[in-house]
Amino acid sequence: MHDSEQYIETMGHDNFQKPNVYNKFLPFRDAVNQQSLQSFKEICETLSRIIQLRELRPGFPLWSSKLQQFISLYGLCFTKSDHLKFIHLYLSVLSIPDLNYSNAKTCFDILDELLNKSRLIQRDDLLVDWRILYAWVKLILFNNDENYSLLALPNDVEKSLLYCVRSCRPYFSATATQEILDEFRPWLCPFDSAFSDAMCYLDLFLPVHLPPKLHDQGFKLWLPEFLSIWETVCNNPDWEQVSFKTNATQKIDLESNRMKLSRYVASIITSSHRMDSSFLFFFY
Known part of the structure; x- marks a missing residue:
């Protein structure tokens, strides 16, 4: 991941993303800094070699765990460029086609670790394809093989996937909202059992973190339609209250979507011409 061995050694800590602030108070902080630089260099070189040689087993999970240990001990003690890499x-x-679930869980955990501080990475710096995560959601959250003992999933893989999607969602493209709606709008029939699945997918993937200049490509594409459904179907359907629950006790439903949106665009919603419906929808 680096062009020369001297890159890390000459890099100052002021350029790092978010190093562990407590390490600088240690009496042996110079030794800790040197150790962190050496560990990071070794992790970068080994992970790069593993990918080039396609040696995912056993090297990939082993050195990914070392990266997690590095972040736990030293924080995000690397540059923004390395962070993005x-x-x-x-x-x-x-x-990767046919990637096993264990390696997938490793990726989910690392991505959540790298992206859960969204202030460090701006939307202009990173673009995440939502379809990569969509494929894994179908494989893991909507897979019935495990119920028939045909598949053994790693422990807490559902939880890892949900956290990963949550952390990646702010970096979906500006056109992702329209793509997601095109994918799931044909499922939006309140009298069809597929409606619950559609609401689960929409809750997981619809981005609500878009900047104001992209609101026309964001919630404004689906909010009037959701309000119309909410006003029209008044028999307290299952998909409105609890559409889906995973083993990670994550509740995914229409109320979750409206709460997320109200957090980011509350001032815009309350000033809309549908004040009464919007107020009820977001704060009922």
Whole structure:
């Protein structure tokens, strides 16, 4: 991941993303800094070699765990450029055909670790293809093989996937909302059992973190339609209250979507011409 061995050694800590602030108060902080630089260099070189040689087993999970240990001990003690390279690396691994679930869970955990501080990575710096995660959601959250003992999933893989989607969602493209609606709008019949599945997918993937200049490509594409459905179907359907629950006790439903949106665009919603319906929809 680096052009020369001297790159890390000459890099100052001021350029790092978010190093562990407590390490600088240690009496042996110079030794800790040197150790972190050496560990990071070794992790970068080994992960790069593993991907080039396509040796995902056993090297990939082993050195990914070392990266997690590195972040736990030293924080995000690397530059923004390296931060983005790690993210692209694990996204590319997720796109490998027939990737086993154990390695996929490793990618979910690392991506959540790398992206859960959204202030460090701007939308202009990173673009995440939502379809990569959509493929894994279908394989893991909507897979019935495990119920018949035909498939053994890693522990807490559902939880890892949901957290990963949550962390990646702010970096979906500006056209992702329209693409997601095109994919799931044919399922939106309140009298069809597929409606619940559609609401689960929409809750997971619809981005509500778009900047104001992109609102026309964001919630404004689906909010009037959701309000219309909510006003029309008044028999307290299952998909409105609890559409889907995973083993991670994550509740995914229409109310979740409206709460997320109200958090980011509350001032816009309350000033709309549908004040009464909007107020009830978001705060009922």
